[in-house]
Amino acid sequence: MYTPIYLFIAIRYLWNMHLTNFKKIFMILSITSIMISTVAIIVTISMINGSEHDFKKNIMSFVPHLIITNHDQYVRISDFPKKILQINNVETVSNLISKEVIAQSKNNISMAEIIGIDATNNYNIKNYNQKNILKILKSGQYNIIIGAQLAKKLNVCIGDTINLILLSDKKNNFSGKIFNQHIFKIINIFSTNNEIDYYQIIMNKQDSLNFLDYSKNYISGWRIWLYDPLHLNLNTFKKITNQFILLDWKLQKGELFKAMKIEKYIMFFLFFLILIISILNIFINLTTYIAENQCVIAILQTQGLSNWKIMLTFIIFGSSNVIIGSTLGTIIAMALIIQSNFLKYCINYFVHESNISLIFVPYQILLINIASILFAIFATLYPSWRAIQSKPAQVLNNE
Incomplete structure (x- = not known):
C-alpha cells in the first residue's frame, strides 16, 4: 500500500x-x-x-559618508567629539580640508573643490588610482592633481598651471569681498569614471591650509567613513555633536x-x-x-x-x-x-x-x-x- x-x-x-x-x-x-x-x-x-x-x-568611495563641521567650516582639531569612535557603524575618521574655489586657466574658468590630503587620508586616496600620491604632492611646491573632465573643461594638461581663486566671507569697506588666489602646477590627472572627475582638485594638506589661510590646528571638519553608509542613523550622531553641523551623503546622493x-x-x-x-x-x-x-x-x-x-x-x-x-x-x-x-x-x-x-x-x-x-x-x-x-x-x- x-x-x-x-x-x-x-x-x-x-x-x-x-x-x-x-x-x-x-x-x-x-x-x-x-x-x-x-x-x-x-x-x-x-x-x-x-x-x-x-x-x-564607485560613488560612496569618494563622497564622505558624514562630515562634522560648523557653519564657517572652520573648526579646531582638539574639539573633535571622541565619543563618535564608540559608535559601531563608524569605520574610520580623518581630518577634512575642503573648500569650493574658482579654477582659472588661460582658456577657461570653472568651479572646483580642493581637497587637502596627508597620511591620515590613506583610506580614500587609493581610490584615485594614483601611485605615490603623497610623495609627489610635497609641501611647499603647490602641486596639484585634477580630475580628467575638469582638465578637459579647462583645456589644460600635465605641466600647465592654473590659478585657484578663493572667495572670502570677510568684508572690506573699500573693495567689498576680498579673495585669495594662488598659482598651482598640474603634475598629474586622475580618472575615476566618477562625477568627481568634473570638479575635484587634490593638493598637499599644508599647501591647502596655507592657501585657505587657516590658523594652526584648524581644519574644515572631520570626515567620517561608515561600515554601512546606507543605514546611517543621524540621531545617534546628533546626541554627541550638538554644537556641530552634520552633513551626510544623502544631501548629495539621497535622491x-x-x-x-x-x-x-x-x-x-x-x-x-x-x-x-x-x-x-x-x-x-x-x-x-x-x-x-x-x-x-x-x-x-x-x-x-x-x-x-x-x-x-x-x-x-x-x-x-x-x-x-x-x-x-x-x-x-x-x-x-x-x-x-x-x-x-x-x-x-x-x-x-x-x-x-x-x-x-x-x-x-x-x-x-x-x-x-x-x-x-x-x-x-x-x-x-x-x-x-x-x-x-x-x-x-x-x-
Missing part, C-alpha cells in the same frame, strides 16, 4: 493521462506564470543589488538612493501582483476540481480517510503548481545570473548599458520562494475546508 496515502493521491491527481487537454493546458500555464514571475523578480532584485554594490563602490529603493519596492509589488493572479487561478482551478469530484471525496470519507488527511491532500495538490513553478524559476534565474553574458547581451540590446552587476543574496531568494509557497497554501485552505463539509451519505445517495 502506498504511504502516506494523502501524498500518493495528491500526486496521482496532479498529473495523469486521464486529464482533459484543457486542464493540462491550464495547469501548465499556472506553473509557467509562477516560473516567469520568479525568474523576473530574482533577476531584477539581483540587478538592484548590483546597482547598490556599484553605488557603494539617487531613493530612486533605487523605489525601484526595488516596485519590483516586489509587481512580483506579488503576478503571484496573486497565478494563485487566484489555482484557487479557481481547485474549487472547480473539488466540485467535480464530490463523489470521490465522499468515497474516501466512507473508506475511513480522516478529514484532515483529505484537506492535506488538496493542499498538496493545489500548492504543487506553485512549488514546481518556484523551483523551476529559481533554477533558471540562478543559471542566468551565474552565466550572465546572455542577460547582459539582452540588456545591452535595449538600453546600451555595458557595466551591469548581478549579485544574488541567498536569503532574498529563500524569502521569495517561501512567500510563494505560503500564499499558495493559504489559497488552498478554504477550498480544502469546503471539500470535507459535504455529507457522504447525501452525495452518494444521488449516484
Whole structure:
C-alpha cells in the first residue's frame, strides 16, 4: 500500500493521462506564470543589488559618508567629539580640508573643490588610482592633481598651471569681498569614471591650509567613513555633536538612493501582483476540481480517510503548481545570473548599458520562494475546508 496515502493521491491527481487537454493546458500555464514571475523578480532584485554594490563602490568611495563641521567650516582639531569612535557603524575618521574655489586657466574658468590630503587620508586616496600620491604632492611646491573632465573643461594638461581663486566671507569697506588666489602646477590627472572627475582638485594638506589661510590646528571638519553608509542613523550622531553641523551623503546622493529603493519596492509589488493572479487561478482551478469530484471525496470519507488527511491532500495538490513553478524559476534565474553574458547581451540590446552587476543574496531568494509557497497554501485552505463539509451519505445517495 502506498504511504502516506494523502501524498500518493495528491500526486496521482496532479498529473495523469486521464486529464482533459484543457486542464493540462491550464495547469501548465499556472506553473509557467509562477516560473516567469520568479525568474523576473530574482533577476531584477539581483540587478538592484548590483546597482547598490556599484553605488557603494564607485560613488560612496569618494563622497564622505558624514562630515562634522560648523557653519564657517572652520573648526579646531582638539574639539573633535571622541565619543563618535564608540559608535559601531563608524569605520574610520580623518581630518577634512575642503573648500569650493574658482579654477582659472588661460582658456577657461570653472568651479572646483580642493581637497587637502596627508597620511591620515590613506583610506580614500587609493581610490584615485594614483601611485605615490603623497610623495609627489610635497609641501611647499603647490602641486596639484585634477580630475580628467575638469582638465578637459579647462583645456589644460600635465605641466600647465592654473590659478585657484578663493572667495572670502570677510568684508572690506573699500573693495567689498576680498579673495585669495594662488598659482598651482598640474603634475598629474586622475580618472575615476566618477562625477568627481568634473570638479575635484587634490593638493598637499599644508599647501591647502596655507592657501585657505587657516590658523594652526584648524581644519574644515572631520570626515567620517561608515561600515554601512546606507543605514546611517543621524540621531545617534546628533546626541554627541550638538554644537556641530552634520552633513551626510544623502544631501548629495539621497535622491539617487531613493530612486533605487523605489525601484526595488516596485519590483516586489509587481512580483506579488503576478503571484496573486497565478494563485487566484489555482484557487479557481481547485474549487472547480473539488466540485467535480464530490463523489470521490465522499468515497474516501466512507473508506475511513480522516478529514484532515483529505484537506492535506488538496493542499498538496493545489500548492504543487506553485512549488514546481518556484523551483523551476529559481533554477533558471540562478543559471542566468551565474552565466550572465546572455542577460547582459539582452540588456545591452535595449538600453546600451555595458557595466551591469548581478549579485544574488541567498536569503532574498529563500524569502521569495517561501512567500510563494505560503500564499499558495493559504489559497488552498478554504477550498480544502469546503471539500470535507459535504455529507457522504447525501452525495452518494444521488449516484
